[in-house]
Amino acid sequence: MDVKHLEEKARGLRKQVIEMLYAAQSGHPGSSLSGMDLLVTLFFSGLLRHDPVKSDMENRDYFILSNGHACPALYAVLAERGYFPKAELKKLRQLGAGAQGHPHRGSLPGVEISSGSLGQGLSVGLGLALASKLRKNDKRSVYVMMSDGEQEEGSTWEAVMYAPKEKLDNLVALVDKNGMQIDGFTKKVMPTLDPLAAKYRAFGWQVQEIDGHNLKAIWKALVKAQRIKKPAVIIAHTVRGKGVSFMENSEHWHAGAITLEQYEMAMEELGS
Numbered sequence: 001m002d003v004k005h006l007e008e009k010a011r012g013l014r015k016q017v018i019e020m021l022y023a024a025q026s027g028h029p030g031s032s033l034s035g036m037d038l039l040v041t042l043f044f045s046g047l048l049r050h051d052p053v054k055s056d057m058e059n060r061d062y063f064i065l066s067n068g069h070a071c072p073a074l075y076a077v078l079a080e081r082g083y084f085p086k087a088e089l090k091k092l093r094q095l096g097a098g099a100q101g102h103p104h105r106g107s108l109p110g111v112e113i114s115s116g117s118l119g120q121g122l123s124v125g126l127g128l129a130l131a132s133k134l135r136k137n138d139k140r141s142v143y144v145m146m147s148d149g150e151q152e153e154g155s156t157w158e159a160v161m162y163a164p165k166e167k168l169d170n171l172v173a174l175v176d177k178n179g180m181q182i183d184g185f186t187k188k189v190m191p192t193l194d195p196l197a198a199k200y201r202a203f204g205w206q207v208q209e210i211d212g213h214n215l216k217a218i219w220k221a222l223v224k225a226q227r228i229k230k231p232a233v234i235i236a237h238t239v240r241g242k243g244v245s246f247m248e249n250s251e252h253w254h255a256g257a258i259t260l261e262q263y264e265m266a267m268e269e270l271g272s
Helices: 003-024 029-034 036-044 068-081 086-091 121-134 154-165 196-202 215-227 260-269
Strands: 062-065 142-147 171-177 206-211 232-237
Touching: 003 029, 003 036, 003 068, 003 086, 003 215, 003 260, 029 036, 029 068, 036 068, 036 142, 036 171, 036 215, 062 068, 062 121, 068 086, 121 142, 121 154, 121 171, 171 215, 196 206, 196 232, 206 215, 215 232
Parallel strands: 062 142, 142 171, 171 232, 206 232
Antiparallel strands: none
């Protein structure tokens, strides 16, 4: 794996996210930037079995974006991989556009589920993983990205309990743990959320905690998760708004419109 290449790819795609959100004058930069390194490693390192030309191929691995408001990052990655023309990105959040404000299955190739109502993604991923297990010679893996805020959802924990029961070793959860949610810092909104890793272990999951901006660490964790004979979760400690100084760890930048001055500052910091 060429770490430097992936780091450059992630930086370039963060710039793309800023361009999309500035053009739309709305959207969610915080989690789109914090989760980018996870997405880039998964989609560009060869770990994910997929085909941009034939996005519905039967033996593909699944990627489920549960925290749908982070879709600008997913759209940027899918366009870069060739799922659809990059011109579509300029239409983000416009009426009738494929790049909707929250993902909608069928609107763009590579978008597996409609999401945005938080806490649903792991249950959908569990269903796909179980269906693959029930089919003979089905080797597909299912990757589900979630926010740490949606770890507060009861539906998430129903799925967490059920996955080990069915021995779903083809299910990998990625938690973009940037420590924030729409109402502020998660440790203030829900102080009992941590220790999150201990909770997953108690329910029978294989747990890894990593630096979510260290691409080599992400890759190693994904490789290990593929080999474990139980459901696996990678808790990635990230920074909301990663790469743009005035957005990093800011309660304001869950969502918001980007001014021209802010746009220029962000693009300069990202290396425009």
